[in-house]
Amino acid sequence: DQQVKQNSPSLSVQEGRISILNCDYTNSMFDYFLWYKKYPAEGPTFLISISSIKDKNEDGRFTVFLNKSAKHLSLHIVPSQPGDSAVYFCAERAGGTSYGKLTFGQGTILTVHP
Amino acid sequence: KAGVTQTPRYLIKTRGQQVTLSCSPISGHRSVSWYQQTPGQGLQFLFEYFSETQRNKGNFPGRFSGRQFSNSRSEMNVSTLELGDSALYLCASSLDPGNQPQHFGDGTRLSIL
Numbered sequence: 001d002q003q004v005k006q007n008s009p010s011l012s013v014q015e016g017r018i019s020i021l022n023c024d025y026t027n028s029m030f031d032y033f034l035w036y037k038k039y040p041a042e043g044p045t046f047l048i049s050i051s052s053i054k055d056k057n058e059d060g061r062f063t064v065f066l067n068k069s070a071k072h073l074s075l076h077i078v079p080s081q082p083g084d085s086a087v088y089f090c091a092e093r094a095g096g097t098s099y100g101k102l103t104f105g106q107g108t109i110l111t112v113h114p
Numbered sequence: 115k116a117g118v119t120q121t122p123r124y125l126i127k128t129r130g131q132q133v134t135l136s137c138s139p140i141s142g143h144r145s146v147s148w149y150q151q152t153p154g155q156g157l158q159f160l161f162e163y164f165s166e167t168q169r170n171k172g173n174f175p176g177r178f179s180g181r182q183f184s185n186s187r188s189e190m191n192v193s194t195l196e197l198g199d200s201a202l203y204l205c206a207s208s209l210d211p212g213n214q215p216q217h218f219g220d221g222t223r224l225s226i227l
Contacts, residue, residue, distance in 0.1 A: 034215055043118070043204055043218035044157075089157065093214060100147050100162035100211035101170045107156065 003027045004092055006105035013112050019077040021108050023090035026071065030092040033066060034102070035075045038087045047088075048075070080112045116141065118219035120205050126225045132193040135222045139186050139207030146188040147216060148180060151202040160203075163188050164211050192224075200226045 005024045013019045021035075031052045036044035050057040050064045050073075057064050063076045073090055087109050091102040119138040127133050139146050147170075148160040159172040163182035180190040186207075192199055202223050206216035 032214055036218075041220070043120075043206075043220045046215040046217060049215055091157075100145055100164065100208070100216075101159045101172070102147070102149075102206075102216060103159065104149075104157035 004090060004103050004105040006088075006090060006108050008108050009106070010109040010111070013080045013110065015082055015112055015114050016079045019075075019080045019084065019110055019112065021075040021077075021088050021090075021110065023073040023075075023105050024071060025073065025092055027092070027094060027103070028071070029094040029096075030103075031095040032093040033064070033073050034091045034093070035062075035064060036089045036091060036104075037084075038089060038107070044089060077110075080110075082112050082114050085110055085112050118205055118207050118217055120203075120219035120222050122222060123220065124223045124225075126227060127195050128227050129195055129197060131195050132191065133195060133224060134189055134191050135203055135205075135224075137188045137190075137205030137207075137219060139188070139205075140217055143207035143209055143217075144186050145208045145211045145213070145216075146182055146186065147206045147208075148188070148190050149204045149206065150174075151204060151221070152200075157204070160190065162211065169211060195226050197226050200224060 034049040035047040038044045048062045065074045087107045090105045145164045147162040162170040182188045202221045204221045206218045208216045
């Protein structure tokens with residue numbers, strides 16, 4: 001039972017254009033949502049997050065949108081840069097005693113072409 | 115500020131052996147979580163420790179265990195290693211369990227021959 005799904009294994013974008021990465025979830029107990037970026041041979045690096053009480057959060061070139069009715073999360077990167085090429089993971093946290101547990105999607109490989 | 119430190123970075127073991135991996139969290143962080151990353155299963159939660167107590171455990175067999183020390187450093191142990199235990203093991207820390215985000219180390223790459 002995959003609670004978090006990133007349906008696109010890969011995404012290719014031209015430098016300067018927008019990158020949109022998507023994530024769907026099934027567990028309505030999730031109350032906090034995060035995006036991580038991962039380069040080969042490194043651990044995931046936190047990018048941006050959003051609480052379930054919000055529907056949008058911005059940080060520089062990164063914006064995360066949350067649609068709770070559709071159980072859908074997306075990350076927009078504008079403008080995309082070649083250095084953004086990495087694997088992107090969405091992660092969700094359930095409330096209550098599971099605060100310390102993150103459930104991850106399978107990841108999307110983003111390639112930004114110069 | 116130093117990040118999460120995991121040692122060793124690489125490890126090669128044979129089936130049936132046991133292994134201990136170490137994680138030093140960011141200074142001041144008291145919550146440590148462990149994850150396993152494999153190509154087939156992705157990133158999966160192993161367990162979480164806070165104040166030397168295991169708070170949550172993922173869906174892994176009892177061969178996987180861990181502990182946390184009074185200085186918040188954590189170790190995980192895998193006994194009777196199987197080929198399928200080959201993976202990248204990641205440790206993440208946060209101030210406390212309710213505090214996000216978790217910050218990850220670069221992991222220990224475990225290979226079982």
